[in-house]
Amino acid sequence: MSAPLTAPHAAARATLRGAKPSRPVRRPGARRTARREAWFGFAMIGLAMLFVTVFTFGPILASLGLSFFDWDVISPPTFAGLANYTRFFSDGPVLQAFGVTICMAIAIVVLQLTFGLGLAVLVNQRTSKFGRTFFRTAFYLPLLASTAAVAIFMGYLFDNKFGAINYYLGLLGISGVPWLTSPFGAQVTIVLIVVWQQVGFTFVLFVSALMAVPTDVLEASSIDGAGPLRTLFRIKIPLISPTILFAAVIALINAMQLFDQPFIMTKGGPGSATTTATIAMYQTGFQNLQFGYSSAIAIILLLLILAITGLQFLASRKLVFYQ
Amino acid sequence: MSATTTAMSATTTIVTEGRGVSRHTAGRRRRAFGIGKIVSLIVLILAAVFALGPLLWTVTTSLRSPADAFSNPPQWIPFQADFSNYTAVFEQIPIGQFFVNSVIVTVLIVVGQTITCTLSGYAFAMISFPGKNVIFGAFLATMMVPLQTIIIPVFLIIKTFGLNDSLASLIIPALGSAFGTFLMRQYFMQMPRELGEAARIDGASQWGVFSHVYARMAAPAISTLAILNFSGFWAEFYRPLIFLQSQSNFTLPLGLVGLQGNLGTGSISVVLAGVVIAMIPSVLLFIFAQRYFIAGVTAGSSR
Numbered sequence: 001m002s003a004p005l006t007a008p009h010a011a012a013r014a015t016l017r018g019a020k021p022s023r024p025v026r027r028p029g030a031r032r033t034a035r036r037e038a039w040f041g042f043a044m045i046g047l048a049m050l051f052v053t054v055f056t057f058g059p060i061l062a063s064l065g066l067s068f069f070d071w072d073v074i075s076p077p078t079f080a081g082l083a084n085y086t087r088f089f090s091d092g093p094v095l096q097a098f099g100v101t102i103c104m105a106i107a108i109v110v111l112q113l114t115f116g117l118g119l120a121v122l123v124n125q126r127t128s129k130f131g132r133t134f135f136r137t138a139f140y141l142p143l144l145a146s147t148a149a150v151a152i153f154m155g156y157l158f159d160n161k162f163g164a165i166n167y168y169l170g171l172l173g174i175s176g177v178p179w180l181t182s183p184f185g186a187q188v189t190i191v192l193i194v195v196w197q198q199v200g201f202t203f204v205l206f207v208s209a210l211m212a213v214p215t216d217v218l219e220a221s222s223i224d225g226a227g228p229l230r231t232l233f234r235i236k237i238p239l240i241s242p243t244i245l246f247a248a249v250i251a252l253i254n255a256m257q258l259f260d261q262p263f264i265m266t267k268g269g270p271g272s273a274t275t276t277a278t279i280a281m282y283q284t285g286f287q288n289l290q291f292g293y294s295s296a297i298a299i300i301l302l303l304l305i306l307a308i309t310g311l312q313f314l315a316s317r318k319l320v321f322y323q
Numbered sequence: 324m325s326a327t328t329t330a331m332s333a334t335t336t337i338v339t340e341g342r343g344v345s346r347h348t349a350g351r352r353r354r355a356f357g358i359g360k361i362v363s364l365i366v367l368i369l370a371a372v373f374a375l376g377p378l379l380w381t382v383t384t385s386l387r388s389p390a391d392a393f394s395n396p397p398q399w400i401p402f403q404a405d406f407s408n409y410t411a412v413f414e415q416i417p418i419g420q421f422f423v424n425s426v427i428v429t430v431l432i433v434v435g436q437t438i439t440c441t442l443s444g445y446a447f448a449m450i451s452f453p454g455k456n457v458i459f460g461a462f463l464a465t466m467m468v469p470l471q472t473i474i475i476p477v478f479l480i481i482k483t484f485g486l487n488d489s490l491a492s493l494i495i496p497a498l499g500s501a502f503g504t505f506l507m508r509q510y511f512m513q514m515p516r517e518l519g520e521a522a523r524i525d526g527a528s529q530w531g532v533f534s535h536v537y538a539r540m541a542a543p544a545i546s547t548l549a550i551l552n553f554s555g556f557w558a559e560f561y562r563p564l565i566f567l568q569s570q571s572n573f574t575l576p577l578g579l580v581g582l583q584g585n586l587g588t589g590s591i592s593v594v595l596a597g598v599v600i601a602m603i604p605s606v607l608l609f610i611f612a613q614r615y616f617i618a619g620v621t622a623g624s625s626r
Contacts (some may be wrong), residue, residue, distance in 0.1 A: 005509065038451075041446045044450065045437070048442065051495075052462065053500025056473060059477050059580055122367050137613070138371040144554065144602060146601065147560055148576035148577070149579065152579060164380060164397045196377070201620055226580070228359070253467065257471060260561065263564075301471065302467075305467065306459075
């Protein structure tokens with residue numbers, strides 16, 4: 001990379017161009033310099049601070065506040081106390097949506113990590129640069145399509161009458177799999193589609209982590225007579241465990257927010273089989289105009305994500321090995 | 324690659340492990356590992372077929388005539404490519420307009436975030452000012468918050484300013500980013516402070532140090548952030564779905580879903596032509612800047 005090479009030139013140019021005629025630097029003005037530096041710091045974060053405050057910090061607080069009100073946008077909001085939260089815990093369909101989301105998210109994370117790690121280990125064992133670049137490109141390409149595009153073409157492929165997938169399964173003697181037309185089938189299909197698209201992400205993460213495993217450690221284990229499988233489970237996986245934890249956390253946070261694919265492919269159906277937490281939130285908020293209740297669901301989803309992530313970190317304290 | 328060359332290269336493979344360090348310690352496991360090598364190659368090729376198959380099907384089916392599009396077996400090689408779908412998609416929906424909308428939204432967000440995040444990331448890494456750690460901590464904390472949690476208040480702000488159903492409603496809320504700030508800060512943190520100090524002694528201003536010394540060195544991180552944002556916002560579906568109402572403002576993902584809904588199952592090949600058109604910029608970018616995509620994946624894991 002060229003950055004470190006150009007640095008001295010840049011510094012030299014800075015002194016030529018951006019600089020005023022140099023004055024002797026005096027230490028006594030240190031406090032004034034510090035104050036000026038502070039103002040410069042504030043000015044530099046100003047823009048980001050403005051946008052993040054208005055469109056992130058503020059909305060988080062507003063969502064929290066709104067969750068204690070009843071509001072249909074038309075009439076003025078009325079204070080509801082904890083009513084929206086108690087309603088959540090007796091709202092069968094929304095609770096079911098959360099259950100569906102958790103189950104699908106667990107399936108997605110497990111499959112995504114298993115396939116990502118498995119493929120990364122296999123690719124990592126290959127020396128040829130061509131092979132490595134080819135497989136990396138192949139597994140990354142699905143990520144270049146938008147989730148909407150994936151939902152569209154996968155919808156055609158998984159069509160149970162005309163889809164190519166049932167055509168090929170038919171050649172193997174399995175006919176008419178109700179991929180998107182049965183509740184369980186739709187859940188499986190959406191899990192498969194998300195894993196298909198996202199596996200390249202975990203794959204790339206794991207390949208770069210495996211490349212960073214020190215060679216001397218591997219050589220030592222090889223000299224001690226450890227076979228490839230033993231090296232994998234006793235050396236490589238423990239050494240990359242921080243990356244595995246990171247991938248699991250990211251994958252889970254994303255999966256808990258699953259929206260696009262079920263919304264586009266099944267509209268949350270059949271019935272409410274693929275109505276995820278975020279689809280339920282969308283329906284209560286933007287279709288039924290119950291903004292207060294929708295905000296309460298949003299806050300509960302946030303707390304759930306924080307809790308699960310916290311649990312992951314706690315549980316992995318024993319399993320993750322930091323060098 | 325043939326099976327024999329695979330088996331032959333297996334002996335060196337195990338000792339080099341892709342790092343070019345050659346030591347002949349594992350010779351006695353040569354044969355067993357040779358078989359494992361072939362099996363692993365078969366598994367990888369199968370996985371690549373599954374990864375690429377749906378994409379290839381999309382491209383080849385977009386080149387079949389609408390009447391044949393849903394007939395099986397799928398046609399994997401377009402012997403008689405029919406490009407009429409690509410003209411049809413422009414006639415049936417304003418896909419040109421969607422494309423332009425997507426370009427405007429994505430480019431402005433990429434440029435805007437590059438500016439705001441480079442400035443703030445630099446300040447958090449290099450400048451000392453009161454409350455810095457608290458503010459940065461608050462930035463970090465928001466990175467876990469799902470978009471859905473804040474969407475209602477953001478929607479209300481948009482409405483208040485009369486921006487709903489406009490491209491600005493997608494652009495303006497996305498101009499700052501906690502993640503982008505974090506990413507840039509991590510990169511600036513690795514840079515030697517001596518450079519800036521030297522330039523200061525030579526009389527450069529605070530701004531001069533940033534713009535002439537450090538910002539120039541940050542090009543790889545800026546590229547990574549830009550690529551991440553491009554692929555993220557180009558594909559965005561959720562905010563456009565909620566913020567946009569009139570078709571003339573739709574971005575590509577929303578427009579394509581509308582196209583699919585309007586046409587039913589009749590013209591799959593036309594819809595798929597639209598899908599292919601929507602993917603072209605991402606694929607082109609990937610071809611020319613692959614390493615920044617890869618850097619983008621690993622960028623967050625250094626936390």
